[in-house]
Structures are given as C-alpha cells and as structure tokens.
Amino acid sequence: MTTSRPESKDRIYRSPAGMAGGVLLLVIAGWLGIDALIAGQGRTPWQALAALILIVPLVCAFTLRPAVYANEDRLRVRNPFRVIVLPWSKVASLRSGYSNEVVDTSGTKYQLWAIPVSLRARKKVARQQARGATADGRGSRTPAFGRTAPAPAAPSRATTDQIMDDLRELSEARASEESAQGEVSVRWAYEVMVPAAAGAILLAILLAMG
Incomplete structure (x- = not known):
C-alpha cells in the first residue's frame, strides 16, 4: 500500500505597495460612489452604481489579486x-x-x-554597497572608545x-x-472579467441615454 506525499506548504509573494494602493483606491471609490448613490439625482445613482461595478473588480484585479505561490x-x-x-x-x-x-x-x-521590479530599490542597494565598500576601506571610529568598528553590511540584492x-x-x-x-x-479569471464587463456595458448604456 502506497501513501501519497503530503503537498508542501506554499511560499506566498505579494506586493505590499500594490495592496496598500488598492485599499486606498477602494476607499476613495466607495466614498465617492456611495455619496453619488445617496445624494445623486436622475440617472446619477445608476451611473455611480455601474461605475462601481466596473471599477471595483478592476482595482482588486490589479492591486489585491496578484500573488505568486x-x-x-x-x-x-x-x-x-x-x-x-x-x-x-x-x-x-x-x-x-x-x-x-x-x-x-x-x-x-x-x-x-x-x-x-523596483529600479529605485536596485539603485538604493547599489548606493549602500558603494558606501559599505568605502567604509570597509577606511573603517569607522567609535568616539567613546576610539576604536575602529566594522561598517554595517549592506544588502546584496x-x-x-x-x-x-x-x-x-x-x-x-x-x-x-x-x-x-x-x-x-x-x-x-472570469470572476473579475464578467462583473467588469457588465459594469462597462451598463455604464455605456446609461451614458448613451444621456
């Protein structure tokens, strides 16, 4: 009798900056959309609803959804x-x-x-490595004891x-x-594409109706 090997645990990678930006965009969209739903007149509430149906899935798709396992x-x-x-x-x-x-x-x-990819982060690491190499060459002095201390290691990547x-x-x-x-x-990802497409179609119809 053979037993199946248990599946190993996933390492999960996400973009913290992307997720933070997504939450902020959702808060802004929700605030503006709900305000238009409550205070809007005529077709404005319906247009706001259609815009939310379009925007929310797209914001989630590009900010909160991406992950690598x-x-x-x-x-x-x-x-x-x-x-x-x-x-x-x-x-x-x-x-x-x-x-x-x-x-x-x-x-x-x-x-x-x-x-x-963050080109800014790459340049930052390169600058830190350059400073670290310079410090390694001359050392740094500790005022209280007058001894030379090794410079802190810079991140390599x-x-x-x-x-x-x-x-x-x-x-x-x-x-x-x-x-x-x-x-x-x-x-x-039809769970993203279908609602966004429905919101786009509804919004286009409402805007065409004037």
Whole structure:
C-alpha cells in the first residue's frame, strides 16, 4: 500500500505597495460612489452604481489579486486576469529586467505582477554597497572608545531580485523531481472579467441615454 506525499506548504509573494494602493483606491471609490448613490439625482445613482461595478473588480484585479505561490512541485502565478500553474519541470527560466517574468519550456512568457521590479530599490542597494565598500576601506571610529568598528553590511540584492533568486534556486533544485512533472495550465479569471464587463456595458448604456 502506497501513501501519497503530503503537498508542501506554499511560499506566498505579494506586493505590499500594490495592496496598500488598492485599499486606498477602494476607499476613495466607495466614498465617492456611495455619496453619488445617496445624494445623486436622475440617472446619477445608476451611473455611480455601474461605475462601481466596473471599477471595483478592476482595482482588486490589479492591486489585491496578484500573488505568486511557490512550493516544491510547482509555481502558481495569479495575475489580474489569469491564473497560470507551471510545474517546475516546465519552467525554462525566471527573468528579471524592467519586469519579472517566468518563461515556460515552449517559450511562452508570463509576467509576475505580484513581484514588481523596483529600479529605485536596485539603485538604493547599489548606493549602500558603494558606501559599505568605502567604509570597509577606511573603517569607522567609535568616539567613546576610539576604536575602529566594522561598517554595517549592506544588502546584496533588492528585495524582489532576491525573491527571483530564491525562485530560480527552487526551480533548478526541483525540476527533475517526479512530483514536479506535468503540464502548464492557464485559467482566465472570469470572476473579475464578467462583473467588469457588465459594469462597462451598463455604464455605456446609461451614458448613451444621456
């Protein structure tokens, strides 16, 4: 009798800045929309309702929804309008440029919305490393004791770059494992697309009616 291996726990990656921005946008949209629903006249409440039906799913899709889940068997990418599941055996590379993306063995690219590239963070790390190298060369003095103390170590990588390094390491280590075999699957996020499309259609009809 064989027992199935328990599925490993996911590592979950999200964008804190994106989530904070999404919450702020939802608060503003809700405040303006509810005010228009209560105080608006004529078709204004209906237009406000249609706008909310359109805007809320889109804001959630681009800010709160994106996430990357990684375990020992596969990489699951939840983007605004799609969910992509890639067994590690199907991951050809994980690339970092102006955006982070995963490329499968067929050459198809998928952007990792939840792990955005921050050029500002890269420049900050580079400056800290440069200052650290200078401090290592001359040391720093502690006024109370007059001794030379080592400079604090600067981070070697920006946070999102380090995440991509970790994912590459996991992919290389697990690609040949039996549990990491399979096919790439892509599912469209109809739970986002359908409400947004309905809100857009309703809003267009109301605006056309004047």
